[in-house]
Amino acid sequence: MSIQPPPFPVRSYKATMVDPVTLLPRDEREAALEAAGYNVFNLDSEDVFVDLLTDSGTGTMSNQQWAALFRGDEAYAGSDGFRELETAVEDVMGFDRIVPAHQGRGAENVIYGALVEEGDTVLNNAHFDTTRAHVAANGGDPVDCPVDGATDMHADDPFKGNFSVETARAVVDDVGADNVPVVVLTITNNTMAGQPVSVENTREVADFADSIDATLVVDACRFAENAHFVQQRETEFADASVADIAREQLSYADACVMSGKKDGLVNIGGFVGVADGQDELFEACRQRGILFEGFSTYGGMAGRDLAAFAEGLREAVEPPYVAERVAQVESLCEQLADRDVPVYQPAGGHAVYIDANEALPHIPREEFPGQAFVCELYREGGVRGVELGRFAFPETERADLVRLALPRRTYGPDHVEHVADTAEAVCERADEIPGLEIVSNSSMPELRHFSAELRPLD
Structure with missing residues (x-):
């Protein structure tokens, strides 16, 4: 007799550690x-009792990530963990240069401090709280450019997280292209209910940013989840793997800002990833990283956390x-x-x-x-x-x-x-x-x- 699959979804992992919780009276x-x-x-x-305040740094690590913690190299400079993270970012996300930070908002401080000056306007499909605050703290004006229907609770649109290039062009016409040094694309769009962004829209935003000579930064905190939605909803990528989709979508960015506490599957950590050809930006970020986060091969993280982060990035794009x-x-x-x-x-x-x-x-x-x-x-x-x-x-x-x-x-x-x-x-x-x-x-x-x-x- 053959064993039939159960009529309900079964997780592909088991618990090997538990943390008791109690519902107070x-x-x-x-x-x-x-x-x-x-x-x-x-x-x-x-x-x-059930903590859904945030998904940032509150998840459960795998046994492989825990093993990586025990292998941690705590050297101040040039640790094994940094090299592992650097290689994982290049393999999974396509950026061969990174500036590590203690978490996502540290990485935001590094990159937006390097790119934004007093009087600038920063365009985003929708700024989240810390992103908005970092832009404002550097003297910039954060402007959201969501697509029509993004705030409609029941609109049947598979990519309500997309960036409205039409809205962005109107803003540029008003303030001038020279005052828009940065365009940000947040995937998935946390402020707009965690809705995904299509690869087609990413290409359009990249072309727009190029047309006004702006740096395109992808906020990649939930890049793997976004790639899953692309696989399910964007016809061009129906037969592609989540890993391949992620690399494709991120390939259009000049830089990315990442909180490892989301799709890095770790409890702490982040980085700025910089693409080839952005040497000046990389050096500016590296120097700010040293000033605010720590030396450029640890960036506020312990070596063991760097190693666990590297493993988590790889797990995030692997089925199931x-x-x-x-x-x-x-x-x-x-x-x-x-x-x-x-x-x-x-x-x-x-x-x-x-x-x-x-x-x-x-x-x-x-x-x-x-x-x-x-x-x-x-x-x-x-x-x-x-x-x-x-x-x-x-x-x-x-x-x-x-x-x-x-x-x-x-x-x-x-x-x-x-x-x-x-x-x-x-x-x-x-x-x-x-x-x-x-x-x-x-x-x-x-x-x-x-x-x-x-x-x-x-």
């Missing part, structure tokens, strides 16, 4: 929330990892939709986004319905998410979204079901949920959601 969750100033960034990890990763996100999206929780569709590669304006229609935007929903997720079921609406982005006109970002290779189907049940319970008692007001703010509005404190309104 409701009254203790309420006390923790109040003590945190109704800002879930201030919660202690031990008080959280990325297909299983995206499938878990899709499963959460489907379960939320089945429970009538208003959710952005189709699902992105790393997170699911709930529309708090639709879920809590009685709360006006100035009372932060997204943050109110985030607080209620924790109060109801110990689930920590993050608001990406008016609280995180004070000037935004798009919906007040709540992001539920799934760590890689960490939670199982039972955790996903608990999250869906919790969100459903919050929606069922939506009328009872009050808005919020800020009682202590941040001096930098682009980053206020990390530290500001709030209180419920009567």
Whole structure:
């Protein structure tokens, strides 16, 4: 007799280490929330049952990555780990020169400090919080260029993360090409609900950047997830591997900025990758890296972390990892939709986004319905998410979204079901949920959601 495959997806890996979690009693969750100033960034990890605050550095490493940690070479200069990472970046992503950094925002500081000056305009399909802050901190004006329909929760477009070249040209006509030194393409587009970017659009953006003599930087934090979507949705690449698609898409960039805490599958690390022909940019980044991150063969990382990063990059583009990763996100999206929780569709590669304006229609935007929903997720079921609406982005006109970002290779189907049940319970008692007001703010509005404190309104 032949053994038939099970009627449900089975993960291609098993757990060899566990980390206990506990759902606190409701009254203790309420006390923790109040003590945190109704800002879930201030919660202690031990008080959280399912942590979907971010997918950045929160995933589970493989046994091969743990083995790499034990082989770590801690030499200050020229370590084995750096050479391994350098080779992995060239093999997987196509950049043969890198400037390591302790994480993605360190790499952003390196490259945008080298490229952006006072009065410049930086174009992006959509800036995320730290990217926007780094551009602003260097005197630049970060301008988003999403495609039509990117903010439509139900638009049936396979690449809602694309960059609108038409919008970008209008900005250039207004400010002048000489004032646009950098064009950024973020794949996947985190700010626009983790939606993917097509290779066709990448080519168009590269041509546009070339036409105005701007440097094209790809924010490649989730490059493997994006390549998976291209494989599934872009006809030209239906028969290509995720690894080949990734190299193709990144080949159009002059440079990339990378947080290893996403598709590098590590808990810390990042780098700037620089293409051939960009010698001046590489040297500028290398010098800034030495100044802000550390010597150019460790960049703020221990040698063992460099080695684990190199292994993680290779694993990220190998089947079946990325297909299983995206499938878990899709499963959460489907379960939320089945429970009538208003959710952005189709699902992105790393997170699911709930529309708090639709879920809590009685709360006006100035009372932060997204943050109110985030607080209620924790109060109801110990689930920590993050608001990406008016609280995180004070000037935004798009919906007040709540992001539920799934760590890689960490939670199982039972955790996903608990999250869906919790969100459903919050929606069922939506009328009872009050808005919020800020009682202590941040001096930098682009980053206020990390530290500001709030209180419920009567």
